[in-house]
Amino acid sequence: MIARLRKMWSQRPATMAAIFLLVASAGVLGAVRLTSRPPAVATAEVKRGEYLDSLPVRGEVKALRSVTIAAPPEVGDLQVIKIATDGVEIKKGDAIVEFDKTRTEQDLAQYKSALKSAQAEIDQARAQARLTEEEDVTAVMKARYEVETAKLEASKQEIVSAIEGAKARLKVTDAEQKLRESEQKQKADRAINKAAIDGKTQGREKALFDVRRAGHSLTQMVLRSPADGMITLVQLWRGPGVQAAFKPGDRAWPGAPIAELPDMSTIRVFARADETERGRLQTGQLVTVQLDAIPDRPFTGRISQISAIATMDFSSGWPFPRNFNVEIALDQSDSRLRPGMTSQVTIIVDRVANAITIPAQSAFQKSGRTLAYVLRGTKFEERAIEVGRRSGDRILVARGLNAGERVALQDPSEKP
Secondary structure, eight states, X not given: OHHHHHHHHXXXXXXXXXXXXXXXXXXXXXXXXXXXXXXXXXXXXXXXEEEEEEEEEEEEEEESSEEEEEOOTTOSOEEEEEEOOTTOEEOTTXXXXXXXXXXXXXXXXXXXXXXXXXXXXXXXXXXXXXXXHHHHHHHHHHHHHHHHHHHHHHTXXXXXXXXXXXXXXXXXXXXXHHHHHHXXXXXXXXXXXXXXXXXXXXXXXXXXXXXXXXXXXXXXXXXXXXXXXXXXEOOEEEETTEEEXXXXXXXXXXXXXXXXXXXXXXXXXXXEEEGGXXXXXXXXXXXXXXXXXXTTOOEEEEEEEEOSSOEEOTTSOSSOOEEEEEEEEESOOOTTOOTTOEEEEEEEEEEEEXXXXXXXXXXXXXTTEEEEEEEETTEEEEEEOEEEEEETTEEEEEESOOTTOEEESSOTTSOO
């Protein structure tokens, strides 16, 4: 091989010199490129512009005014047979929920039977009272007749013996005593009969009340919409971390909230802010809202109201935190908006113009300092920075970086 190269060199020296020169140049160029290649660490540009100091919270769409559709309060056993679909548009008079009528119909039939029995007992008591009254009147009249007869016999004492006169007076006294007893019995029988009739009448009134109540409950076995609108089924607590609306087959307790008919003109977004963030919030602050169910359209709004005191948030885990209710009025409307929709709410707390910002992942804590790694040629330079604010995934840098520089998105000093 060497001999062959020598032969080619002797025959074509100019050509061989050009080949050797080309190979040497390629080697030098490759070495230069190898030494100037940047390290394999992702970087981000240090930007200058407006910095938005924001507070992210979760929110839920609610209506300030709504009509609650509740189960009948006077019915003991309620089983849902049919129920409207959550979120559908309904007209006034449309059925929202239908309960099983079987038990109520049975109760109504039983109460009607009891009412008839109570009326029959009243009629019987009145008939008995009339019969007793007639007997008492007859007894009183007879006693009075006997008194008058005895008095007539006693008036003959002037023409009869003293013994016969004394007997006649005794008969008068006895007849008068019987008259008093008859009158007292008549009075007592009237009171007894009146009490008996009054008791039967009360029983009938109770039976009549039960009939009317059961009849009214029967009319409430189908709950209808009081107006046009969109129905929203109420989500009820069904266990730890579980909320669900009523469905066919479920049993409802008297007065249980079934659904709501919200006034869509009063739609608001409600969020809860932690106590530590309350001092940064005020009414009128700009808010952006991204609804989970409407991902293709962002909404804007402003804080319209903040609760005066903090309350327990039972929707969070134990221990239950105390936070403030934040009410947000939206600037836009959408036919797809529904109460109960959840959203990601971003409250714009402050704006800083001409600010230096970097991604939050470009700042590293080491030895009590905040560091950033700035790309210099092919290497990274460790530089201490001063963080002004943090908001979401951006950091406002008060000192240590310049716009246009590039910083590492991960620590380049760590071995992969």
